[in-house]
Amino acid sequence: MKLYDQIFNVVKQFRKLFSPGPVTNADVSGSITAEIFLIVSLVLSAILLRHVSILLAGLVTLILAIVLISNIPLIPKFKIEQEDSLEKMLFYAVVTLALIATFMYWGGNLV
Amino acid sequence: MIMVQIVILMTSAALIVIGLYSAIFIDNIIKKIIGISFIEEGVNLFIVTLGYKAGGVVPILMPGMDPAWFAANAAAPLPFGLVLTSIVIGASTLAVMLALVMVLYRRYHTLSTKVMLADTSKREEYDE
Amino acid sequence: MNELIPLMVIVPLIAALLISTISRFNTVTKVFTFVVALCLPLIPILSNYGLHYFGGYEPMLDTVSGVIYHPAITYSFTFLQQIFIGAVGLLTFLVVFIYLTKYKKVSGPYLFLLFLGTAAVTAMMLTDDIFHMFVFFEILALAQVGIVAASSIDYSYEMALKYMVLGSIGSPIMLLGIGFLLALTGSVNVTDIAVAVHNGLVDVTSPVFLLSLALIFFGWLYASGLPPFHTIKSGIYSKAEPHGAALLQSFTVISMISIVMIMFRIYASLPIFEVLIVFFSILAMILGVSLALTQTDFRRMIGFLAVGELGFIGLGIGLGTNFSITAGLFQALNEIIITALLFIGFGAIVNATNEVDTRKLGGLLAYHPKVAIMLLIAGLAMAGVPPLSGFQSKLMLVQASLSCGFPEISILAIMVSIATFVVFVKTYYTMFLKPKPNDLNLEGKEVPKAMIFAMAVLLIIVVLLGIFPDMATGGISNFVGGIL
Numbered sequence: 001m002k003l004y005d006q007i008f009n010v011v012k013q014f015r016k017l018f019s020p021g022p023v024t025n026a027d028v029s030g031s032i033t034a035e036i037f038l039i040v041s042l043v044l045s046a047i048l049l050r051h052v053s054i055l056l057a058g059l060v061t062l063i064l065a066i067v068l069i070s071n072i073p074l075i076p077k078f079k080i081e082q083e084d085s086l087e088k089m090l091f092y093a094v095v096t097l098a099l100i101a102t103f104m105y106w107g108g109n110l111v
Numbered sequence: 112m113i114m115v116q117i118v119i120l121m122t123s124a125a126l127i128v129i130g131l132y133s134a135i136f137i138d139n140i141i142k143k144i145i146g147i148s149f150i151e152e153g154v155n156l157f158i159v160t161l162g163y164k165a166g167g168v169v170p171i172l173m174p175g176m177d178p179a180w181f182a183a184n185a186a187a188p189l190p191f192g193l194v195l196t197s198i199v200i201g202a203s204t205l206a207v208m209l210a211l212v213m214v215l216y217r218r219y220h221t222l223s224t225k226v227m228l229a230d231t232s233k234r235e236e237y238d239e
Numbered sequence: 240m241n242e243l244i245p246l247m248v249i250v251p252l253i254a255a256l257l258i259s260t261i262s263r264f265n266t267v268t269k270v271f272t273f274v275v276a277l278c279l280p281l282i283p284i285l286s287n288y289g290l291h292y293f294g295g296y297e298p299m300l301d302t303v304s305g306v307i308y309h310p311a312i313t314y315s316f317t318f319l320q321q322i323f324i325g326a327v328g329l330l331t332f333l334v335v336f337i338y339l340t341k342y343k344k345v346s347g348p349y350l351f352l353l354f355l356g357t358a359a360v361t362a363m364m365l366t367d368d369i370f371h372m373f374v375f376f377e378i379l380a381l382a383q384v385g386i387v388a389a390s391s392i393d394y395s396y397e398m399a400l401k402y403m404v405l406g407s408i409g410s411p412i413m414l415l416g417i418g419f420l421l422a423l424t425g426s427v428n429v430t431d432i433a434v435a436v437h438n439g440l441v442d443v444t445s446p447v448f449l450l451s452l453a454l455i456f457f458g459w460l461y462a463s464g465l466p467p468f469h470t471i472k473s474g475i476y477s478k479a480e481p482h483g484a485a486l487l488q489s490f491t492v493i494s495m496i497s498i499v500m501i502m503f504r505i506y507a508s509l510p511i512f513e514v515l516i517v518f519f520s521i522l523a524m525i526l527g528v529s530l531a532l533t534q535t536d537f538r539r540m541i542g543f544l545a546v547g548e549l550g551f552i553g554l555g556i557g558l559g560t561n562f563s564i565t566a567g568l569f570q571a572l573n574e575i576i577i578t579a580l581l582f583i584g585f586g587a588i589v590n591a592t593n594e595v596d597t598r599k600l601g602g603l604l605a606y607h608p609k610v611a612i613m614l615l616i617a618g619l620a621m622a623g624v625p626p627l628s629g630f631q632s633k634l635m636l637v638q639a640s641l642s643c644g645f646p647e648i649s650i651l652a653i654m655v656s657i658a659t660f661v662v663f664v665k666t667y668y669t670m671f672l673k674p675k676p677n678d679l680n681l682e683g684k685e686v687p688k689a690m691i692f693a694m695a696v697l698l699i700i701v702v703l704l705g706i707f708p709d710m711a712t713g714g715i716s717n718f719v720g721g722i723l
Binding site: 033047088095 | 398401404405408409412444446449450452453454456457460461466467468469470471474509511515521524525526528529530532533535597598645647648650651654655658661662665668669673
Binding site: 154193231 | 370374377378380381384385388393394396397398399400401403404406407408410411412414415418421422425427
């Protein structure tokens with residue numbers, strides 16, 4: 001029953017995503033699809049790490065799967081981080097620039 | 112590398128970092144745009160510095176100059192040409208941005224980015 | 240006729256300037272605009288393949304080192320350029336045609352922006368000079384902002400300003416990378432830089448060279464709307480007029496592939512380059528499609544789908560083999576056509592109902608059957624259903640990633656295709672199939688004939704490319720073989 005309650009709460013929380021306005025069946029099923037798609041695709045892309053090290057890939061995949069599944073619903077959190085405000089957009093743009101530049105300058109020859 | 116060049120390169124790096132800082136931390140949209148245009152000025156300064164030559168002459172071949180001497184002493188002409196174009200583009204971009212800010216200021220009566228450029232999808236009504 | 244090569248850029252540029260001066264004479268402007276727009280797809284078809292040196296400065300041979308230098312700005316025109324410039328020319332024609340028939344009084348500045356954008360992407364596609372490309376990239380950004388701000392949709396000014404502010408970080412950073420390349424090689428000609436890199440004149444492991452890649456790559460992320468710029472890119476699609484959005488997404492795709500091909504010629508010897516592209520492409524696919532699933536505004540949803548599909552193009556180029564790059568470029572061509580079809584089709588619905596929220600729509604199949612059927616085929620093509628064009632390119636991508644030894648990427652690509660299909664079916668159901676809400680008034684509102692015509696033309700191309708993919712892939716494969 002615990003898992004069932006958890007999933008039921010997830011659906012309840014989707015309601016906030018669609019305010020203002022009503023929530024329809026199609027929207028909720030779309031959100032659940034997005035939820036499952038997000039978990040599966042992130043775990044799947046973590047397997048790509050096996051080209052670096054098989055042990056690392058196994059560990060990361062397991063940890064990622066556990067963290068993602070125990071943190072559902074993910075989509076509301078994801079959507080808040082990717083809303084339309086300039087603050088968030090600029091923040092992520094500058095952080096990405098800093099990460100790419102740092103990674104390339106010191107680690108560009110490691111691959 | 113020459114001392115002058117190092118100082119100029121450090122200045123341009125400082126300008127770029129100030130620009131990136133102001134992009135995140137300054138709320139007033141006009142100040143933010145001024146800060147962001149620092150990035151562009153820093154990049155222009157960097158490219159101009161590439162063409163610098165200590166004791167070099169202007170890269171225009173005047174009548175009576177020895178071509179071999181000219182080739183050895185003239186500054187590199189390409190970076191100047193590039194920066195000139197880049198400054199023109201930067202000015203037009205800045206003009207468009209400030210024009211948009213003017214329009215939005217008339218609607219919101221504030222220059223705060225948090226109010227003016229927040230997420231619009233959650234707002235219910237749209238007032239002219 | 241090699242003289243036609245510079246005309247591909249000059250004709251839309253001059254036309255843009257002329258239209259904004261003569262726009263007070265309405266009929267003259269309409270006729271002139273129509274004729275110029277008709278010329279745009281014809282010029283690349285009539286032109287011969289070849290090179291054009293501006294100012295007539297031919298390449299010079301350095302007799303000491305045996306290296307050829309290119310002093311002039313060079314335009315190179317091959318099959319790849321022909322097919323993409325032809326596609327964007329056709330799209331510009333259709334969009335201008337829709338615009339001219341929709342309004343009695345045309346706006347000179349708006350047509351100016353449309354033609355300016357077309358000229359800019361054409362120049363980006365043709366040029367062999369990295370700074371020339373940067374200049375037209377900035378002009379393109381200005382044109383895009385203008386097209387968004389000119390629309391009558393709520394909050395379009397806000398979105399335009401956000402795009403502009405982000406652009407004024409992305410573009411100078413890219414210029415800084417170009418400056419690093421200039422410092423390392425002393426040239427801005429891509430062929431010269433690539434020769435210098437491959438002959439070992441530049442140390443490819445030096446941090447400066449790697450940093451130049453990082454900076455140009457960041458500019459490319461901004462140009463193509465991959466994460467972290469996916470929110471703003473889908474935002475500007477949703478705030479432009481629907482026919483404008485159809486053109487905007489083609490601008491995005493073409494600037495994406497023109498910059499990535501230049502980067503590929505310079506940096507292909509670095510393994511990290513391909514890792515970076517694949518990483519951001521996968522991120523774009525996951526984020527784009529999962530966010531599209533939760534949207535209720537269908538224009539925003541197509542915007543996110545368009546960003547997700549861009550990931551497929553990046554994936555093909557990031558895998559780095561001849562077959563995969565061919566598949567990626569073919570996917571780019573398909574995406575231009577299919578997404579334009581979707582934007583125009585959903586734009587027709589906006590036109591007929593004045594409503595963008597899927598929750599307030601329904602039962603449109605009975606009122607607009609032609610639009611519904613054409614949209615259904617376009618959605619199937621985007622999801623990759625045979626025998627449509629999206630199927631061919633996605634099948635090639637899946638095969639390419641399998642043969643490169645990445646079965647995970649194949650599975651991911653198929654999953655993203657399925658999720659795309661879910662997004663489309665969900666929206667299609669809520670708009671066309673479910674019962675009509677009582678407060679939705681549909682009587683007496685027709686879809687413009689010009690939109691139906693444009694959709695039909697694009698649909699024919701989708702079906703043709705799906706049945707005869709060799710028309711495009713053969714020539715693209717030859718081009719890719721030339722740069723590898």
